[in-house]
Amino acid sequence: MTMTEANVVTAHEEHTVTGISNRKLGMWAFLASECLFFGALISSYLLYRGKPAVSGPNPSDVYDIPFTSISSFVLLMSSLTMVLALAAIQRGDEQRLRLWLIATALLGSLFVGGQIYEFTTFAEEGLTLRSSVGGTAFFVLTGFHGAHVTGGILWMLSLVGISARGGLPKERSLDVEMAGLYWHFVDIVWIVIFTVVYLTPS
Amino acid sequence: MTESTMTAESAAHEHPHPSPAKYVGIALLLAVVTAIEVALYYVELSDNLMIGLLLAFSAVKFFLVTFFFMHLRFDNPLLRRLFFVGVVLACLVYTAFLLTLNVFS
Numbered sequence: 486m487t488m489t490e491a492n493v494v495t496a497h498e499e500h501t502v503t504g505i506s507n508r509k510l511g512m513w514a515f516l517a518s519e520c521l522f523f524g525a526l527i528s529s530y531l532l533y534r535g536k537p538a539v540s541g542p543n544p545s546d547v548y549d550i551p552f553t554s555i556s557s558f559v560l561l562m563s564s565l566t567m568v569l570a571l572a573a574i575q576r577g578d579e580q581r582l583r584l585w586l587i588a589t590a591l592l593g594s595l596f597v598g599g600q601i602y603e604f605t606t607f608a609e610e611g612l613t614l615r616s617s618v619g620g621t622a623f624f625v626l627t628g629f630h631g632a633h634v635t636g637g638i639l640w641m642l643s644l645v646g647i648s649a650r651g652g653l654p655k656e657r658s659l660d661v662e663m664a665g666l667y668w669h670f671v672d673i674v675w676i677v678i679f680t681v682v683y684l685t686p687s
Numbered sequence: 688m689t690e691s692t693m694t695a696e697s698a699a700h701e702h703p704h705p706s707p708a709k710y711v712g713i714a715l716l717l718a719v720v721t722a723i724e725v726a727l728y729y730v731e732l733s734d735n736l737m738i739g740l741l742l743a744f745s746a747v748k749f750f751l752v753t754f755f756f757m758h759l760r761f762d763n764p765l766l767r768r769l770f771f772v773g774v775v776l777a778c779l780v781y782t783a784f785l786l787t788l789n790v791f792s
Contacts, residue, residue, distance in 0.1 A: 505763050523777075524777035532790055677745060680741050680742065
């Protein structure tokens, strides 16, 4: 069976009215709603970032752009490994599927580790959740994003476990596609956060 | 329209996904765009030009990921409409919110 045929079989196995799997439709509806969730957090940051700090620096005073650029690159590359995992299961290559899923989880962990390091450094420089409203908005926004990435890592690892027990044949590629949609969404949210929060001048 | 007609129509809208080599090419393009964005940060430009360029590059990355890695270009158009309703709604609501509070002035 070719990759294309595998896609069509997966998409039509549930025989829904729209021809789209209910799970896939539900995931896209969830991601659409997440746009509003992260939109609210980004707007709050834009609203408060210029407000004078009660104590300590403003967020833009402590950003380490080269470090965050590398983190962004790592997360972007994890989207590549994720899509390669999906291509692997659609070919029926379970070994490569696990390899790419583990690579995705590792890159995601590297990103989250970088974020923890960044938060620690910022706290040492005086930027905390309570030092200014800008700081609060920054930590809430990037913290929620980090929590989403962490959820994605756990999802990847659970898929690796299921696959290792033989529970992810290519007929169940939709399971990996769902995780992939979530992971790529987390990536595009970071694309926006990196540009709007870190690079755009205050 | 019957269920089988809609399903057949939906299948007709779907296209084959890209090859792994193409995915690698798109990832390289994303890396290059990110590098350009970071380079822009260190260049002396007017704020308006800088913001315009950064938002344009960010949009390019957003569409590359959603259309190719998330397969919106190849999947049923209903999914594209569903997702972009959320994106456009978020942009409109929060732009209006920020304009109301004079954040851009």
